[in-house]
Amino acid sequence: MANSICENLKLEEYNFKSYSIIGKCIIINNEHFHEKTGQSNREGTEIDARxxxxxxxxxGFEVTLYNDLSWYEMRNAIQEAAGDDxxxxxxxxxxxxxxGREGKVYATDGTLQIDSEVVDKFxxxxxQSLAGKPKLFFIQACRGSKFDHGVEMRDYVDGVSVNEVRIISSExxxxxxxSSTAGFYSWxxxxxxxxxxxxxxxxxNSDLVNDVDLxxxxxxVNKLVSDNYQSKNTDEKFSSNKKQIPCVLSTLRKLVFLRPRD
Structure with a gap:
């Protein structure tokens, strides 16, 4: 039975061609924070947003950018977006x-649960209008306070140094x-x-998006962050030579190609 199933296996792409717009993109950029949160302002985040x-x-996405949302505003923006067609x-x-911290992201005056107050809404x-379609979340936020000190390694070569109605999981x-693994700081x-x-x-922004799945x-992206960056701070708390590696969690069933529309 297993062999017969495997004989018919193939990688499929999500169908983007049947839709007039590739997608909607919502960007929430929080830079300034109420003192009660204990969080400092995030200088440089406007560059990320841009x-x-x-x-x-x-x-080819329709982009909506929000800046400095309070807990109430951020919750409402997500709920309104989830209610769109x-x-x-x-x-x-x-x-x-x-x-952020593990499982949560900050509004300007409080926190939201990533799973229940953000992802679950979509x-x-x-x-239902997003059922069966890819829902992609990119979260630049700390997931804790631990630092990645990196580890030395060596490379070795040869021992030397859509037509039918189906039920799918709502998940x-x-x-x-x-931007980082669980519990770790994000630079x-x-x-x-x-x-x-x-x-x-x-x-x-590279030509790879035409031929390589997301x-x-x-x-x-994991390789670029891990290999090309290293902290250079003089503050004792944020000492130099710290590393970082992003983390991707996926329940995608097909390949996602974000090819630009002509």
Missing amino acids: NADNAFRRL YGNYACLVVVILSH KGENC ADIMIAH RNNVDGSWFIESLCNVL VSLMTL
Whole structure:
């Protein structure tokens, strides 16, 4: 039985051609925070917001950018977006640029749960016009306070140094790309923006989007962040030579290609 199933296996693409618009992109960019949160302002995040806006517009997305949303405003913006009709859209992208901790992201005056107050709102059972379509989340935020000190390694070679009605899981067709792994700090440069968003936008702006699927592109983003960046702070708390690696969680059932529309 297993062999007969495997004989018919093939990788499919999500159908983008049948929709007039590739997707809707929502960017929430929080820079300034109420003192009660204990969070400092996020200098350089406006660069991330601009780069993400430009990258997704180039790919053909309709982009809505929100700046400095309170807990009430951020919750409402997400609920309103989840209530939209996505009948003419092939997919959804949500980009959140903010402070965070494990399982949560900050509004300017409080926190929201990533799963229940953000991602869940767009799942098929809550937003039926997105059922079966990819829902892509890119979250630039710390997931804790641990630092990645890196590790030395060596490379070795040869031992030397759509036509039928089907029921699918409501949890399906989601990708969440976090800027760091669980519990770890996420780095941002005041001049160039965050390591994660800079690498993501460089990849999305490249010709690779024409031929390479999104999950594979995110593997390249992982490599760029891990290999090309290292902290250079003089503050004792944020000492030099720290590293970072993004983390992608996926329930995608097919390949996602974000090819620019002509």
